[in-house]
Amino acid sequence: MQVSGQQIEMKPISERGPRARTRRLMLETAIRLMQSGITPSVTEVAEAAEVSRATAYRYFPSQAALVHAVVDEALGPILQWKSGEADARVRIKDLLATALPRIDEFEATFKAALKLSIEQWSQRQAGTLGSEPQFTRGHRIDLLRDATSPLENKLDEPARERLAQALSLVFGVETLVVLKDIWGLSGVQAQAVAEWAAVALVDAAINETEGMDTAKSPRSG
Numbered sequence: 778m779q780v781s782g783q784q785i786e787m788k789p790i791s792e793r794g795p796r797a798r799t800r801r802l803m804l805e806t807a808i809r810l811m812q813s814g815i816t817p818s819v820t821e822v823a824e825a826a827e828v829s830r831a832t833a834y835r836y837f838p839s840q841a842a843l844v845h846a847v848v849d850e851a852l853g854p855i856l857q858w859k860s861g862e863a864d865a866r867v868r869i870k871d872l873l874a875t876a877l878p879r880i881d882e883f884e885a886t887f888k889a890a891l892k893l894s895i896e897q898w899s900q901r902q903a904g905t906l907g908s909e910p911q912f913t914r915g916h917r918i919d920l921l922r923d924a925t926s927p928l929e930n931k932l933d934e935p936a937r938e939r940l941a942q943a944l945s946l947v948f949g950v951e952t953l954v955v956l957k958d959i960w961g962l963s964g965v966q967a968q969a970v971a972e973w974a975a976v977a978l979v980d981a982a983i984n985e986t987e988g989m990d991t992a993k994s995p996r997s998g
Contacts, residue, residue: 882966887950
C-alpha cells in the first residue's frame with residue numbers, strides 16, 4: 778500500500794528496543810495514512826507497516842486508540858503550551874497562535890480524526906457501533922481553562938466555564954473547516970478571525986459580569 782503525506786516530528790520516547798521500534802513504525806505509518814486523508818483501521822496500518830495483525834492489536838487494541846495516539850503526535854507543541862501572561866486576551870491569542878498553525882499544517886490528520894468521531898456518532902445512533910471503544914477528544918478543555926485562568930478574580934466559576942466553552946468554538950480543526958472550507962480563507966486569515974472572535978468573547982464575558990455588578994450596587998444620592 779502506498780502512503781504519502783507530510784511528516785510529523787515525532788515526540789521523543791523513553792522506551793528502546795524492538796517493541797518501541799515496532800510501535801514507532803506503526804505510528805509513523807498511521808500518521809502518513811491520515812495525512813493523505815485516510816482514517817485507517819488497525820488492520821490497514823498493520824498491512825501498510827508490514828507487521829502482523831496480532832502484533833498491531835497488541836500496540837493499538839482499537840481504531841480509537843490508534844487515532845488517539847496519532848492525534849497526540851500531531852498536536853505536538855500544542856499539548857506543551859504554557860503562558861505566564863496575566864491578561865486573558867493576550868493569553869488566549871497566544872494559545873491560538875500556537876495551535877492554529879499546527880492544526881492547519883496537519884489539517885488532513887485532524888479532519889480524519891473528526892471524520893472518525895462523526896462516523897462513530899452515526900453508528901451509536903443506529904446501534905451499530907458494537908464494542909468498538911469511543912474515540913474521544915478533549916485536550917482543548919484543559920487548554921482553554923488554562924487560558925482563561927487569569928480571570929479567576931473577575932468571573933465566577935460558571936462564567937469562566939461558559940467562556941471556555943464559547944472559546945472552544947474558535948479553537949480546533951472545526952474552526953478551519955468553517956473558515957477555510959466554507960469562507961475560502963487562508964490559514965493565516967482564519968487565525969486572524971479566530972483571534973478576533975476569541976478576544977471579543979473574553980471582553981463580552983468581562984463586560985457582562987461588570988454590568989451585573991454595577992446593577993447590584995446600591996445607588997447613591
